Amino acid sequence: MKRSLLALCILLATVALAQPPATDVLHYKFQLKLSDNSDSIDGQATIRVKWLQASDSLALDLTGFDAKTGKGMKARLMAGQPYILVQQGNKIIIRSKNDITAGEEREINILYSGVPADGLIISKNTYGDRTFFADNWPNRAHNWIPCVDQPNDKASVEFLVTAPDHYRVVSNGRLLTDTLVSKGWRFTHWYEKVALPTKVMVIGVARFAVEEAGKAGKVPVSSWVFPQNKESGFANYKKAVDVLSFFADYIGPYAYEKLANVQSKTIFGGMENASAIFYYEESAIGVHSEEELIAHEIVHQWFGNMATEENFAHLWLSEGFATYLTHFYLGKQYGPDSLAKGMAKDRDRVVAFARRSKQPVIDSLSPYMELLNENSYQKGSWVLHMLRQQTGDDVFQRIIRQYYKEYGGKNARTEDFVRVAEEVSKLSLKNFFQQWLYRAGVPVLSVKWNYDEAAKKILLTVKQQQEQLYTFPMEFAVMDDERRLSLRKFDISQRTQSYSIDVTAKGKVTLVADPDVKLLFAREK
Template sequence: PSILFGQATDVTHYEVHLQVSDSNNVIHVQELITVQFSGESNQLVLNLDDSDGETGMFVTSVKQDGQSVPYKHKAEQLMIRPSQASKGKQSTFEIFFKGVPKDGLVIGQNKFGDRTFFGDNWPNRAHLWFACVDHPSDKATVRFEVKAPSQYTCVAVGQLEKQESAEGYTTTTYFSQHPLPTKVMVIGLAKLVSEKLEIADGVPVENFVYPQDRQAGFHDMKVAVQPLEFFSNYISAYPFEKLYNVESTTRFGGMENAGCIFYDEGAVKGEGTMENLIAHEIAHQWFGNSASESDWPHIWLSEGFATYFTSLYLEHTYGKKRMQEQLKLDRARVLLFAQKVKTPVLDTISNDLMNLLNPNSYQKGSWILHMLRTKIGDDNFQRGIQTYYLKFAYKNASTADFITCMNEASGQDLTSFFDQWLKRSGHPIFKIEKVKKGKYEMLRILQMQEIPFEFQLEIDMDYPSGKERVFVEGNQRETIVPITIGQKVTTWEVDPDVKLLFELYSQE
């Protein structure tokens, strides 16, 4: 539910009937929006781009339960005055509008010069082509009924319900019985060929690619069943009716639209290089699409999770070394980003939502999950993930909700762990050197960043007699690590198993 201008409303269902043609880029829309009023409301505010004469939507009529009602449409808001006292009631608003979408439903040409229509809503561009409460906290079921020239294949979120053709046009209907956030509520229209994959765990999987990419695309997308099976086993049953993987023109590398993932056409090469991307987008079906962040500062609950679950998939499929390689790459990105940007993962300050797609949300979020798993153990971690997911499936969650689940699963109070990693910027920067105290040699670990972190670190000492692993815990500026008496150490390896997000201090 979302609170707008002090009025409590909750959209429960969108019914979007959309018509497109090949003669121009105008879309004609009849939309039915079911709204639950939880408070006394004398105004319903929806997001819908208004017309600037060239692009945007022009509303021709608004009705509430069949009766015309007054409305104002400006500054991307459609303000409707409900006709009757509405507290506790459910109403259906019928809105007619048309126009050329400025964005959101991207009408253009693909890399082969063919005309395509692809929804690309993230983060809040859905309202550029349909009226909605364009925020992840107001989730709703949706039915798309799309009428388009018959040369196009229509894909969308939800279950394919109906397909009828007449006079050169095909009308395709999809229904999502599960409430979705608008950011992943899309349709797509393009010349597409499709291939059904063997059903993974009862989930129908179908891949859609441009006809010219038939071989390359089907080859690259075949791998999709593997992460799907792994995540279903690790987390819980797949949340949606089906899984489509669709070649498209999204501005992102991939966009995790619910059960209808769009992959950028540039990623389709026929070289089998889409596995990580596919795993990431499929992981989002649980994290982001089903259990959705309640608000944008919690976006790491989407991106950090999708990133770490890709690493978990790599570990499961190719072994620990492969996961560690990925984590090292991710760590390098976090360190580089931290040189320029000093915001914490839980970023309540940034206004530009596109800027939230940064290494803090993705790689650092992923690293926090990895350190959490190391801290509480594999079993507790998996149980906590499952509890969190099942509790918030098809709903919204905040970071605090996740922490509560993890505290319960581990039997530990993880508040300070999450505080230092999520609410503080930066990471430990270690200066590690050999020092002599009296006749004893030891390693001294200095934390060079402003505020010391609480950390656990493994170091492999290279003794002439062989390697010896020491476990170090610290939370002070200086931590001393003894060297086994009688041994000489000249080299050591810090964090050999890639368990800590840290940086080695360098003078430059």
């Protein structure tokens, strides 16, 4: 996901670490009817559930009707089912008339209707055309569909949408049906067989022009843009074919049956919905490069969608991965200077954020939307960058691939990634991750040196100014008129450490700290 200013202004409930679940939703089937006459939607949800513990009830999330705003959903059971439904605020409690045993699976049918308070954004695009776009992250899906709105309860999903026939519908998965069913109406059925978290289950309904942009291996890649942006939008999104191919080769096989890149109305710059990425409206207006944004959202198809954080306290496993692997991709395409410039820019952002925030990357206290910050994105990215420096490129790739192999289709916590990294690299990395992820801030360093020309030595002193000490390697380049003469690496772990560096050059020399942008640190002001 790429942030927008609007997204950062929205505050939701404080992060709540998920309790062990009593149920596991296996599949959602949502039948929806949309209209141009009203913002109210009519829905039927068929939900297949497995009970992990003996119980007589099921709790679902669904925003209730608010008489003051006229928004929210009213729900009831379809007739003939052995349950009682009670709607309480933003919860639906469904009680069985008979006991349910552990391991039992059941299917429940719920009818609901109302104007979505959020989640399904019904508005007009820049051309005044009406649009419907789901925008679920982080836990906003329950504003328009009954569900367990947490990232750790994944399920397969299908959307069956009846809408006016001038619209086209895009969604997760494979298109099964797209047909005119009666005068003025179109019926569209999408089915995603891979289990998804609700944050990336979506529909997009608008007047679309559609192009098959190509194939990444056997995976079809398409572009869905507003007709007014047909030429520029198709040109801007076409790069997704190459990007998808790159990451499928680097990380592992792409899990979904297609990739649609969709111009949309979203509060985010981009939203990584599984196999149907939604981009901000202007991304398809005018011919320009959206390669960085496209790469970021495509990385999420692996990290965030398939290998999903257990809860949002571990959001860096999604956003940090997408941020760093995007830099890595751009470095491979445009040279190492591109990677170095991107990391240097991000380091400045992390340092500025650290000066005003006392929260670590692993953050169970901040509201969800406030987690869309430099900790989750840029600092998480920097942790991976420094890990790659320690392990080397080949081992780093093996770590990434093994982590995805183990947790694709599942949920993970940071300690799961740490375990994989240690097993693959054969290194002890607990202190590395502890100091960078579980501690707020960054090292603040005083780096002072002077050159004794007579002795041909540089005398270097590095002092850690922050309260808690860090342990890290740091490189220094001896330079002569912009030419690198030598490179030295020192292991820093004490409050103050001093070194002597021999110099063979004649004349003026300088010393450059971290010349290749490998360390996250702030300079003493």
